[in-house]
Amino acid sequence: MERPLTENIKTGHPPLDLKGYEKTGGYAAVRKVLQGMSPADLQQLVKDSNLKGRGGAGFNTGMKWSFVPMGNETRGPKYLICNADEMEPGTFKDRLLIEGNPHQLIEGMILAAYAIQATVSYIFLRWAYREAAHILRKCIDEAYAAGYLGQHIHGSSYQLDMYLHTGVGRYMCGEETALLNALEGKRATPRAKPPFPQVSGLFGKPTIVNNVETLCCIPHIVNKGAAWFKSLSLSEDSGGTKIYGVSGKVKKPGAWELPMGVTMRELIEDHAGGMWNGLHLKGVLPGGASTDFLTPEHLDIKMDFTSVASAGSRLGTGTLVVLDDATCPVGFVHNLQRFFAQESCGFCTPCREGLPWVEKVLMSIERGEGSEEDMELLHMHTRLLGPGNTFCALAPGAMEPLQSALKYFRDDFENHIKNKKCPYN
Amino acid sequence: MMTETEIKAKVSRLAEEEIKAIDHEISLLPYKKAGVIEALKIIQQHRGWVSDESVEAVAAYLEMSPAEVDSVATFYNLIFRKPVGRHVILLCDSISCYVMGYDKLYAALKEQLSIKFGETSSDGRFTLLPNACLGCCDHAPALMVDEDLFRDVKVEMLDQLLSAYK
Amino acid sequence: MPTINIDKIPYVVKAGKNLLEACLSLGLDLPYFCWHPAMGSVGACRQCAVKVYKDEQDTKGKLVMSCMENAKDGMFLSVTDMDAVAFRSQIIEWLMTNHPHDCPVCDEGGSCHLQDMTVMTGHSYRRFQYKKRTFQNQYLGPLINHEMNRCIQCYRCVRFYRDYAGGTDLNVFSAHHHVYFGREKDGILESPFSGNLAEVCPTGVFTDKLLKDHYTRKWDLTTAPSVCHHCSLGCNTIAGERYGTIRSIVNRFNGAVNGYFLCDRGRFGYEFVNSLNRIVRPLVRTRAVESVDDATLMEELRKLIVSQKLIGIGSPRASVESNFALMQLVGKENFYQGVTEELAYLERKIIDVLQSGSLHSASLKEIELADAVLVLGEDVWNTAPVMALAIRQSVMKTAAGEASQQLGLPVWQDSAIREFIQDDKGFLANITVAPSPLDEISSTHQHAAPDDIARLGFAIAHLLDPSVPEVTKLSEKTEQTAAVIAEALKAARHPVIISGASCYNEALIRSAYAVATALNKDGREVGISYVMPECNSMGLAMMRAPSIDGAVKRSSFEHDLTLVVMENDLYRFMPAKKADQFFRSFKNIIVLDSLNNQTTERATLLLPAATFADGDGTLVNNEGRAQRFYQVYSPANPNIKESWKWLWNLNVLITTNSNGLEYHPDGLLANLEMTMPQFAGISSAAPSRDFRIHGEMIPREPHRYSGRTAMLANLTVSEPKPRNDADSPMTFTMEGYQGIPPSPLIPFFWSPGWNSVQSVNRYQNEPGGSLKGGDPGKRLFEQRENAETIHFIDSPEAYAAREQKWLLLPRYHVFGSEELSATARAINELAPIPAIGLSFRDAAQLGVVEGSIIRLQTDQEEVLLPVKIQEGLSDGIVLAPAGRSETMALKWGSWVSLKKHLT
């Protein structure tokens, strides 16, 4: 089984430096492209590879690039941004890729930037990833020194600068338009769409924001072709491998690169070694904190965009958070909602005022002070904080685990209310 | 509006190396004011936190108003607008760490340092803050002290872990 | 024009509007908060949700924010859809979770947009059972009160204060449900437009602090359409009264003039009306008991005027009616403008330009829509604040317009457009004597002496039209500036050139004219605008009477004249010694005014004149727009009358066959139109006094006015008969026509369900558009086909600093420079400490530093004031504060000497 993204990552060992990376065939893709692949061809190639964004939205990456105005119709520079804010609770895949093989990301960014003819690129890295920041700084310098960044990259007329920007907190910074505001030195509140960043992004200029994992796929697509990339996947809807992860009370929590579309059972039972002895699986957040719960009866669904969606959730970041039968689902969901309420940017009413209310209701239910009316309030919020009703996708994301918890773990909520206490402690 | 002289006075609160660092950041940006977050980070690096005076100094230097700077500074939770201890403990309180029992760590820290989230120990050694997912959920519970990450933390480890930070 | 189907009914709406605007202009009730007609949409509050359907078949539909959606032809939407209704009322419930529900003690209560929207959405039952979050309030200065707990986070305050008005000291802080709106710390709000926060805020966070001092609910106010008396722009206002005192001034929308916003001088300058310094009874100084009854008064007056030689001195702050009435009383040849010869001369030049008909006199709205603005000399920010606000909009809107082209997005997509344009701006060249806040948003700014500014103007004119003589001996820098400006103006489709009288420099006025004329071809729509010193300077100057100096001359050789001074403190125009001497040369002096001042002290007979609040009249603003203001209440004190009324009474004493003649504004104005054709049309500025709708008059009080029978019970148990108003078609009661009156007669904005200022939507053709039936006011200057251009294009000599002499120029300030508002407590508190402005080098040369006292000497007088170093001021110029008692009669534009004052 091929593991293009991680084959050169040795846990416990420092990542490959530029020389080492080149030995593994690194930067061949950049050279290849600069030697005679037009941006249009590169865009087409990635479109054909059926690479879908790994940041959560799952939009075809080549397609996304194709909305960027090309040629001389644009004013000023274009930007490519790597979204390395990874703050979705339960998610730890991008850290692995950055700390494990930083040059792979940098190469991916150079290629993506070339495809849209961007001349400036940023890595937006969350503050907490100190080690990653340290590594990236070093590697960006190496890349400049080796002539993969800067003027006349490898003798070509193409030029690209790359900067690392470390954030100062706030989950919102991961939302691509809020991220743009953060990079502009503003409050990380989201922007209205349209206009889309591809047209009016960073500093009002055409901009592409891609996730770390998405970008890491690009070099391999260039090297081995679209067909190969498609063939890595077990499922129709998206090419390539996927970094899956499992956390919670499983024997071997961790992250693994596997063909897109392995089943949830494989992940939890084989790779994560199953539940702790004596504990049973109660529910799973398949793609981070802002995805709907799935339950044991979903264990055999494929972990790809369409299958997870048809089961009523989202693939999201592909990192599973496992809920066991000894952990209180109400407390679990309360923890999530406290996070979302805290991380609301405060711009739009439903999210700013709704989430704290939800959090308080869950708190009182967990404390055994809840009432039937509280259940109705929770349901109401899941209905009204939906996509389109709020300004951005934070609040709708927050409602996904709540609505599914209300569906699958209703008895637990009822018990709290009936017995006026949390049955789990 | 501030006069030249007032601006100079405020800017003079910035140290040489702070200004050098800020200059470098804004040299990479199309607009001076776009460097404000970087500037605040630099100040915090040097001073541990960002005081009102620092806000004014940054504002004067970037040709912004203090209100504009503070509007940004107060948005981000890792810009400290209040003094912090010599070391800052960020305890992950997000979902995986919740499942893996970060609350026990919190209880222990409260006990040992006799401070709650958002407080600084009386000896000014530690400030304890909650933090959203630290991105090592497979090694929960996790916490950071200053720039150092600790994974799979158990209550028993805390003493020894903290002892390294004087 | 697109047709949209709302709840299955097709409507034709204006293209380019959003669904919210469309619904509101159709008169539908759709709640909103963050959207503002002048500021566009950001989609923050989510209050304006409606259902939009893919097509006629689609029954599910999708909630959208109506303020963020373009009205597209053939679309289907629903306002009444259950989901939309439920969502909108839920938004209110969310906003209410932390709102203090303190309406009974909240100043906004009864005129609160949040109250209206709450009722409109039907939310009434509270389900949130937890603690409310609370905030600390801030001290924001003497004008605005802060009560943050009432905030509903609609972001309007920052969007107005920061984005629209360019203020930098108010912002939003923190995040999630802790977002806080205020300053970074307690302190006086710096923007002179801060008062608008009280109207922009949909609830009681930012409220009028002066109103608090004498609080009255909106529904308990007697209000009238008024016109601001504190500068020459004539912003439209609504003044409110109860118990015989003015309680508040709020904006009165006029699409062509002030739009939605006032400056703080206009909003808070009214307190002089309530001042203890008001003149309340006639005084005859020659009598033992000075205050007299009517009979004696008339007797005394007769003595003073019948078969006496009268000369009259008018006033730029008195209405057209009053000035004209004075002229009629004393006779044309004996009537003098109450301004210095220098000023009269400048104003005459301005009138020449505007009356020539060769150029279009730009309205404030037109300045806002200009695609390039050139300011020559005028310190607009301080002499005409709302014009500065209009200039800022022109700069922003030009960039936004281009952006909306490139993005294919409507301009009302406010934040999207801002993110795209970043710091791009439209063209503004701000050429002034000293630095101005407008410099920040200008593409070019330069500080120079008035003559050099004029030369720059002529140089630009020459570049645009070679037939204008070349200006010689220009510095290289000036030549470059001229070239840049000329290029930008050439590229513009509707540029506006702005200048004014405040520099006391005649060449400036000509140069502005020269530039405008040179541009006025190739299908360009050029506008010119001159800022005038006072609220009716234009109206007075149009009478083309001689200046005070004429009167002074006459007094020197003609004796036993009776002098009539109307609403004018001559000590503001003449050095004290000269004024004293002038007054001494008269046997009798009749003075009419509202406040005691040095001139009223010289009166042998003093008559209490009405202010804008207790009198009617017409003002002509700097655009040449005649606008009627109406008394808000008829004073309990019968002695207080408009000057024109007093003067007419005097007229009756002397003119044998006066009976039959009208003495209402209508009559006076009609008469004026006959005697002075330049005023033709002025009487059509407002409906005549016998105007009626279905036989009904217009009530000054809303139908909810309370306490009418009780409020005077402590004085008389029987309800006094309401006073009637013979001068206007308005009543002083709540009875009368309840619908929308003609635009000049709107005493208050109210509409069922819309108690707040937002109800103005209901009075407009479309939100933000002009008022139904057209915006108030009658323009007295119009551009004429083939009007021949006046020929004054010779440029002045270059300015050269002189040895030991300094060119004395006035330094204006929003607060303190204007006579009447300066007496208002809050304005006075905000006025800067009087000081002498000097350049660095001059200060050094004089051996003075910031704060040291300096002696300024003219040929007539001397003043001692502290020094203020003026960055960017040319050497050889000295600035003294305009309109302050210390300096008010200085001879501006003259060369003075300066000495360090040794103590």
Ligand SMILES: Cc1cc2nc3c(=O)[nH]c(=O)nc-3n(C[C@H](O)[C@H](O)[C@H](O)COP(=O)(O)O)c2cc1C
């Ligand atoms: C509240 C919120 C937080 C997000 N956080 C992240 C993040 O941390 N990292 C990320 O790559 N995408 C995040 N996204 C998704 C981004 O908005 C964007 O879709 C993604 O970066 C696009 O990259 P892709 O096309 O490669 O998937 C977030 C979205 C929302 C609404």
Ligand code: SF4
């Ligand atoms: S949903 Fe609204 S408040 Fe929440 S994060 Fe998005 S924009 Fe901000």
Ligand code: FES
């Ligand atoms: S008015 Fe439409 S979202 Fe606020």
